[in-house]
Amino acid sequence: MELLFSQTREYAEERDQRDELRSYRREFYIPEGVLYMDGNSLGLLSKRAVMHMVEAWKQFGIDGWTEGDKPWFYLAEQLGGQMAPLVGAKPHEVVAAGSTTTNLHQLLATFYRPCGNRTKIVANELDFPTDIYAIKSIIRLKGLDPEQNLIRIKSEDGRYLREEEIISAMTEEVALVLLPTVLYRSGQLLNVKQLTEAAREKGVLIGFDACHSIGAVLHQFHAWQVDFAVWCTYKYLNSGPGGVAGLYVHEKHHSHSPGLAGWFGSRKDRQFDMDHTFEPAGSAGAYQTGTPHILSMAPLSGSLEMFAEAGMERIRKKSLVLTEYLMQLIRVRLDGMGFTIGNPVEEERRGGHVALEHVEAVRIAKALKAEKVIPDFRSPNVIRLAPVALYTSFADVWDVVDRLKRIMEERTYERFQQERGVVA
Ligand SMILES: Cc1ncc(COP(=O)(O)O)c(C=O)c1O
Ligand SMILES: Nc1c(O)cccc1C(=O)C[C@H](N)C(=O)O
CATH class of the missing domain: 3.40.640.10 (Type I PLP-dependent aspartate aminotransferase-like (Major domain))
Known part of the structure; x- marks a missing residue:
């Protein structure tokens, strides 16, 4: 497998420093300590012009x-x-x-x-x-x-x-x-x-x-x-x-x-x-x-x-890099843990989110929420993760995969019920 990105968290931080859209993150209300990966369902509140x-x-x-x-x-x-x-x-x-x-x-x-x-x-x-x-x-x-x-x-x-x-x-x-x-x-x-x-x-x-x-x-x-x-x-x-x-x-x-x-x-x-x-x-x-x-x-x-x-060209470019980075971290760090990437990998066929499939998807999604990672679950087996160009950092993406790895290694998802919530 050809690796486009280095695997360390320092690398993620360094990518954030180089990110020309990084200033927009400050424009959003991001709940304290939360890794918000559900902008494909409900985006975050921005600070501009709200009132x-x-x-x-x-x-x-x-x-x-x-x-x-x-x-x-x-x-x-x-x-x-x-x-x-x-x-x-x-x-x-x-x-x-x-x-x-x-x-x-x-x-x-x-x-x-x-x-x-x-x-x-x-x-x-x-x-x-x-x-x-x-x-x-x-x-x-x-x-x-x-x-x-x-x-x-x-x-x-x-x-x-x-x-x-x-x-x-x-x-x-x-x-x-x-x-x-x-x-x-x-x-x-x-x-x-x-x-x-x-x-x-x-x-x-x-x-x-x-x-x-x-x-x-x-x-x-x-x-x-x-x-x-x-x-x-x-x-x-x-x-x-x-x-x-x-x-x-x-x-x-x-x-x-x-x-x-x-x-x-x-x-x-x-x-x-x-x-x-x-x-x-x-x-x-x-x-x-x-x-x-x-x-x-x-x-x-x-x-x-x-x-x-910011311009849509730059937004799309960053979104593609973030989803590519997320997919690579999943492939490398979650290898052998039963995950399948269920979205197209080619840039011209890929939207803004990654569809991660797993037989235990519903419980893993709940375990992620307990770890302050907000994904969503789509029946029967998909965890959707959307790194959003305007407010998701490379470090966020790294942390999401890190928490996912821990959940799988410690099998903490087994503590949760195998049924979806009323709003999944
Ligand atoms: C493809 C698609 N169409 C429509 C909707 C929803 O439409 P509405 O905003 O009218 O509830 C959604 C999400 O809720 C959607 O993903
Ligand atoms: N529109 C939604 C709602 O009113 C409540 C919860 C979620 C939604 C969503 O947007 C779901 C979303 N369109 C989806 O792709 O599944």
Whole structure:
């Protein structure tokens, strides 16, 4: 095995000294003594701008909609513009709105237009459940049967999907393809460009759930002509639990009326005309529905400033180095302890987290928590570990593997019950 990194803790500390993003760690509230490796589920709170919207509410009351340095009336579009570089979109193609699930419903209602023989939606059997629930609902709402019209691409090994297989499912019966950019369990990064090109050639619309790539992997949605995408912002973008989500719609579709119309999707200058004829905004803003969740946008606003400063290229580069380092330490220091790396190892197929498989995963995850390491567990056998570019250090990664080694050597995981928690 070729070793890219030295094995000592001193080496980790030295890498931290050389890390050009190291100053951002101080910008986050990291619980004392904790090794937080769950930024792929819930990112940490950042210190910037957290109280901003509350202050504006205190100071301006209703006038906060138009006063202050971040008037609420334009905030969803402003945050959209700040998220656009993270997915390679134009500013007016992105807006902060709703939740991933409500945005999925919105964009499925907009883009799923079964016609003649083209009635099917392609998804996959490894999908996050909410995506499948949303797809089945829209198929039913169109008066069709999900059993007949939802194609779930199979995975040979329960970890990964093959792009060729997805592409060959894009037949003339398919109206729409909805895929994750990065699979939530194995962390496989799909080839978004290749899939989008294939969909375009075959006359099929394609959308992505980018929950597990936003803020960790840079995309080029506009240039690749991805039709639409959704994502949450509480993972790598640190917006907090239930923080407002994001959506992207390619500008070529901006003339489509939203499937679910609401007054905040109106042209801004006409919204307060209060007319009963809806005039959608000529931007991704049209796919908003009701009043934006202003207070839950405050942490996002602060966090996105850091993304702009640090830049997605540097963030992705550091994330790849950290996951590579973590995988190497696992291979070398946990050798013979029953672990399998269940994520793709190639950089172009790897997302932001490492999926560590073990038959005792559920108990090991609990033992890690008792040792102040925060991973998460995904049934049946995966421990997900996400070293996050903005706040995880090389020393953290070293310490995580060190604690894991001790847990295995001392078999402390045997003290825990073999069942997952209610929120795993
Ligand atoms: C791929 C994916 N889609 C959707 C969601 C959740 O959607 P929502 O934020 O609407 O709960 C998650 C995580 O919870 C996810 O991992
Ligand atoms: N959205 C979550 C929640 O409301 C509670 C606990 C965890 C989550 C998550 O984000 C889970 C996550 N999307 C996953 O990949 O499993």
